[in-house]
Amino acid sequence: MTKREEFIAQSLKLIHQKGFKATTIRDIAESMDCDVANVYNYIDSKQGLLESHLFAINSEFHENVDQIIKSSYAPIDKIKKLISLYVEITVTRPLEASLLVNEWRSLKEPKLSEFIKARESFERKVKKIIIEGIKEGAFRQMNPELATYSLLSCVRWLFNKYAGKKVKVNKVEVEKELVEFVLSGLSN
């Protein structure tokens, strides 16, 4: 592993553990056993470090989301596909997924607004799927907004389970469980 890769790995790890605000440049330097100034061989600013990783994973996520949205799948299958996407990204790159869920709050304007705008746009798309599903009779009658947030929160917590821990995860099994929960809840 090159030093630059070690830097990326360590900084992502620290940001996930302590949060972006609480992670200092000196923390990062110490974790990779080098001088403080050395960190600036890899970044322009601390803020830039957050922005680059955050928007990289965010773009990737939204591009995949749009393909699902624009597909001809029925609402119920679009939901399944979205959950599958979220599980895939979260299990393979949990540290970056944690940026999407937690650390975006540390963005500064105008990046903050840019992120929020994209996220709200995504949430509206999910809400539309739910509304359509209700109309078609695939989903029961419900408040689409509350359902949207509930649904999304069901997958957003996931990274917490797989970031930093060396748990061996059966991606497919996790996906199956989440899909079942979102579609059927607890009940028999």
Place this chain on the structure above:
Amino acid sequence: MTKREEFIAQSLKLIHQKGFKATTIRDIAESMDCDVANVYNYIDSKQGLLESHLFAINSEFHENVDQIIKSSYAPIDKIKKLISLYVEITVTRPLEASLLVNEWRSLKEPKLSEFIKARESFERKVKKIIIEGIKEGAFRQMNPELATYSLLSCVRWLFNKYAGKKVKVNKVEVEKELVEFVLSGLSN
């Protein structure tokens, strides 16, 4: 409203808006239009401010939780009661609820471990309810751990919707929707 009450209100509001780490003593002072040193008429330290509010609401929450756990309700009704409790606290005191969900990360040892321990204990209790519900046949077969986290995340996002915004909320309606989602998911 006394000055002390204004201090509490403003500091909670700021902590929710910007996060605890990003909220400075000077921010708080400015928000209540007083000198910086003045803030220390009401607190011993910034950290103490977080701790007192966080553990106050946390204790209250867990006391109520234990009453539900120890009741003779069936698993499905315990779940309903828990959701009801969460909605109640979140809708009436969203700013404090946000501490429980977001800001506990800013606690320092040993308070941090204390909080985490309580939270994990709570999660185990919920998991037990689910396991029991499955055994009794009230709930379908599922992975209890994933179900626990999914269930809890379904209610934890709520404060985001009601903190800071002047939305008039029908508590009962929100509760009904959440219960339906947790028990039945999206499906018909």
Place this chain on the structure above:
DNA sequence: TATTTATATCAACAAATGTTGATGCAATAA
């Protein structure tokens, strides 16, 4: 060989931030 690239070293600064001490003043309670 010449040169670019990746990384290391050291010192230092400016700004932000939590915190303190000493003091004043007015209202309330004893």
Place this chain on the structure above:
DNA sequence: TTATTGCATCAACATTTGTTGATATAAATA
């Protein structure tokens, strides 16, 4: 009346923290 309580004022300090500039060295590349 006296003592306490709640709140305000001002100046100052010690740390923490992001960031820079100038320079060195060894390896990779041209």
